[in-house]
Amino acid sequence: MIVHQGSKFEQQCWILLPNASLTCHQAKVLLGAVGVGMALISGGFAWAGAWPVLPFAGIELGLLGWGLSWSLRQSAGREVITVNPVAIRIERTANRGRVCYEFHRAWVRIDWQKPKTLGEPSRLLLGSHGRRVEIGAFLIEEEKAALLKSLRQVLSSSS
Amino acid sequence: MATVAEHGEHHESSPPKGWLRWVTTTNHKDIGTLYLTFALIMFFVGGAMALVIRAELYKPGLQLVDPHFFNQMVTLHALIMVFGAVMPAFAGFANWMIPPMIGAPDMALPRLNNWSFWLLPFAALLLSSTLFMDGGAVAAGWTLYPPLVLQTGNALPFTIFSVHLLGLSSILASINIIVTIFNLRAPGMTMMKMPMFCWTWLITAFLLIMVMPVLAGAVTMLLTDKYFQTSFFNPAGGGDPVLFQHLFWFFGHPEVYIIILPAFGIISHVIPTFARKPLFGKNSMVYATAVIGFLSFIVWSHHQYTVGMPVPAELYFMYSTMLIAVPTGVKVFNWLATMWKGSLTFETPMLNALGFLILFVIGGFTGIMMSQVPADLYYHDNYFIVAHFHYTLVGGGVFAIFAGIYYWLPKWTGIMYDERLGKLHFWLSFLGFNVLFFPQHFLGLAGMPRRIPDYALQFTEFNQISTVGAFIFGFAQLLLVYVVYQAIRGVGERVNSEVWEGAKSHGLEWNLPSPMPYHHSFEGIDIQKAIACE
Numbered sequence: 001m002i003v004h005q006g007s008k009f010e011q012q013c014w015i016l017l018p019n020a021s022l023t024c025h026q027a028k029v030l031l032g033a034v035g036v037g038m039a040l041i042s043g044g045f046a047w048a049g050a051w052p053v054l055p056f057a058g059i060e061l062g063l064l065g066w067g068l069s070w071s072l073r074q075s076a077g078r079e080v081i082t083v084n085p086v087a088i089r090i091e092r093t094a095n096r097g098r099v100c101y102e103f104h105r106a107w108v109r110i111d112w113q114k115p116k117t118l119g120e121p122s123r124l125l126l127g128s129h130g131r132r133v134e135i136g137a138f139l140i141e142e143e144k145a146a147l148l149k150s151l152r153q154v155l156s157s158s159s
Numbered sequence: 160m161a162t163v164a165e166h167g168e169h170h171e172s173s174p175p176k177g178w179l180r181w182v183t184t185t186n187h188k189d190i191g192t193l194y195l196t197f198a199l200i201m202f203f204v205g206g207a208m209a210l211v212i213r214a215e216l217y218k219p220g221l222q223l224v225d226p227h228f229f230n231q232m233v234t235l236h237a238l239i240m241v242f243g244a245v246m247p248a249f250a251g252f253a254n255w256m257i258p259p260m261i262g263a264p265d266m267a268l269p270r271l272n273n274w275s276f277w278l279l280p281f282a283a284l285l286l287s288s289t290l291f292m293d294g295g296a297v298a299a300g301w302t303l304y305p306p307l308v309l310q311t312g313n314a315l316p317f318t319i320f321s322v323h324l325l326g327l328s329s330i331l332a333s334i335n336i337i338v339t340i341f342n343l344r345a346p347g348m349t350m351m352k353m354p355m356f357c358w359t360w361l362i363t364a365f366l367l368i369m370v371m372p373v374l375a376g377a378v379t380m381l382l383t384d385k386y387f388q389t390s391f392f393n394p395a396g397g398g399d400p401v402l403f404q405h406l407f408w409f410f411g412h413p414e415v416y417i418i419i420l421p422a423f424g425i426i427s428h429v430i431p432t433f434a435r436k437p438l439f440g441k442n443s444m445v446y447a448t449a450v451i452g453f454l455s456f457i458v459w460s461h462h463q464y465t466v467g468m469p470v471p472a473e474l475y476f477m478y479s480t481m482l483i484a485v486p487t488g489v490k491v492f493n494w495l496a497t498m499w500k501g502s503l504t505f506e507t508p509m510l511n512a513l514g515f516l517i518l519f520v521i522g523g524f525t526g527i528m529m530s531q532v533p534a535d536l537y538y539h540d541n542y543f544i545v546a547h548f549h550y551t552l553v554g555g556g557v558f559a560i561f562a563g564i565y566y567w568l569p570k571w572t573g574i575m576y577d578e579r580l581g582k583l584h585f586w587l588s589f590l591g592f593n594v595l596f597f598p599q600h601f602l603g604l605a606g607m608p609r610r611i612p613d614y615a616l617q618f619t620e621f622n623q624i625s626t627v628g629a630f631i632f633g634f635a636q637l638l639l640v641y642v643v644y645q646a647i648r649g650v651g652e653r654v655n656s657e658v659w660e661g662a663k664s665h666g667l668e669w670n671l672p673s674p675m676p677y678h679h680s681f682e683g684i685d686i687q688k689a690i691a692c693e
């Protein structure tokens with residue numbers, strides 16, 4: 001089930017969020033804990049004379065930090081879809097900034113594009129006149145289906 | 160419809176077709192398939208090497224290969240099976256199953272995922288090519304002990320480079336798994352609700368990132384000792400060859416848990432499904448896994464009892480090693496308790512899981528025997544050790560891989576594999592495995608040393624039995640290939656989403672359609688949180 005708000009000035013909106021089960025603080029604690037463990041191990045071996053373990057541990061910790069921060073930045077993105085009597089608006093906030101698309105409500109089409117080859121995700125495309133934008137690329141299949149249903153319901157109701 | 164390729168808009172370019180798709184894919188299912196396929200190929204390459212070893216040992220004396228080549232086979236068989244077959248197979252399962260199990264659309268770092276796989280074939284090719292180099296491949300055993308390993312010819316730097324690549328691949332995969340499990344869980348999927356397979360892989364990933372720098376450092380020091388006049392391991396320059404052993408086994412012991420923990424995870428899914436009961440003591444399974452992970456860091460020198468250690472150190476490593484039996488016992492007890500009074504059926508995945516249980520427990524018991532310092536002084540470097548670690552790594556690791564493949568293959572392909580042939584594959588493997596490795600316990604106890612192509616006459620019969628078992632086990636695997644190939648081709652009965660009777664209550668993946676859609680769906684997640692409105 002999808003809840004969306006419809007009363008505010010005849011406007012309805014959906015906010016799409018990617019999974020984000022880790023907070024920035026938790027990520028730092030995780031990285032710190034792994035760092036302490038690695039420091040103990042590689043420090044111990046360096047003390048025993050095997051200092052070349054240290055740089056490898058450092059590089060690896062850096063990679064883990066990079067992976068965590070990249071994923072956190074991805075999770076911070078969001079898409080807001082607003083439908084008012086005249087237009088449908090998609091606001092995408094990602095780490096690169098904010099992009100906005102607007103389509104005329106009467107002309108807009110939503111398509112569920114099934115994967116052409118096994119291995120491709122299904123896509124939810126929204127647009128008109130040959131301009132199309134993919135929405136909810138980070139959602140799982142069922143969420144996309146629910147979103148499609150909910151959007152179609154609103155768009156097909158006369159305004 | 161016409162397309163406008165404005166910035167940020169949808170590009171309607173079709174994905175690359177054919178082989179290019181597999182090279183460029185970032186889809187976790189494709190990458191999982193790649194990992195599993197690669198593992199299967201390497202399983203046969205490493206297996207062929209094992210058959211060379213067993214064929215030579217069929218009779219005392221030297222028949223087929225010269226001793227130096229025999230030792231190259233022993234070394235490469237181990238490296239290829241550990242890094243090329245078993246670990247990638249579990250990485251394949253992780254890629255396929257972790258995202259749907261936690262409700263994520265894909266792995267957290269999809270491009271890194273592609274790279275971590277594609278490092279593997281090059282590393283494996285490089286490693287195999289050392290066989291044709293001047294002086295042959297590394298022949299010092301997979302432990303790469305100096306000073307022996309430093310006598311290798313041109314192959315040494317290439318082997319070390321390929322070990323680096325294999326290590327890098329596992330590190331990247333681990334980082335990806337850690338980030339995915341921590342950050343991409345669906346709302347409502349708390350850590351303690353997470354399925355066992357995800358838990359075991361999470362702990363495995365931590366083990367990997369902790370120990371891989373140690374291995375990388377150790378092999379790099381071998382390289383500098385040989386080519387850059389350092390003397391980390393050279394007593395003449397103030398170094399110590401035993402330091403290498405500490406480094407290697409600090410990696411090497413956790414490595415066996417890296418192999419066995421994901422196996423525990425798979426078994427913890429298969430047994431409840433076919434016992435039609437929930438996993439007994441799920442939380443205690445999680446804690447036991449964590450305890451095993453921790454203990455694996457503090458027991459490494461049980462591989463070095465004969466090197467010469469102060470008695471208190473030997474006692475410490477002996478007792479800490481024996482402690483591992485406690486959390487492992489918890490797991491075995493929980494699996495047995497899960498089956499207790501369950502309505503059991505014995506489809507191929509369950510047969511393999513039970514095979515795992517029997518063989519792994521035998522390997523565990525011989526492990527406790529070897530943890531005893533005074534006893535180990537005798538067992539050391541003989542076939543008892545070989546029998547022990549094959550019972551844990553093949554009986555444990557590989558049979559769990561079989562169980563996982565038969566368990567999830569219908570979910571992946573939408574086709575039920577040939578159950579009759581699957582069962583035949585299990586029985587041939589189980590029989591072949593025991594004929595192959597059980598006699599090696601007695602050979603070892605009677606004093607037959609490992610890594611030697613020749614042996615004394617009194618060992619002949621048991622070696623012949625063992626070799627016969629090896630060929631049965633080896634050729635039985637062709638059946639596995641056939642069964643899997645048929646299912647992939649779509650030959651067989653279509654399955655519904657549940658596949659196994661009652662499976663829906665044993666994991667969210669069984670709510671998905673079979674074959675699993677790309678970018679999954681699953682019930683039980685609070686969609687309101689994912690798609691909410693202000």
Ligand SMILES: [Cu+2]
Nearest residue numbers: 412459461462
């Ligand atoms: Cu060990």
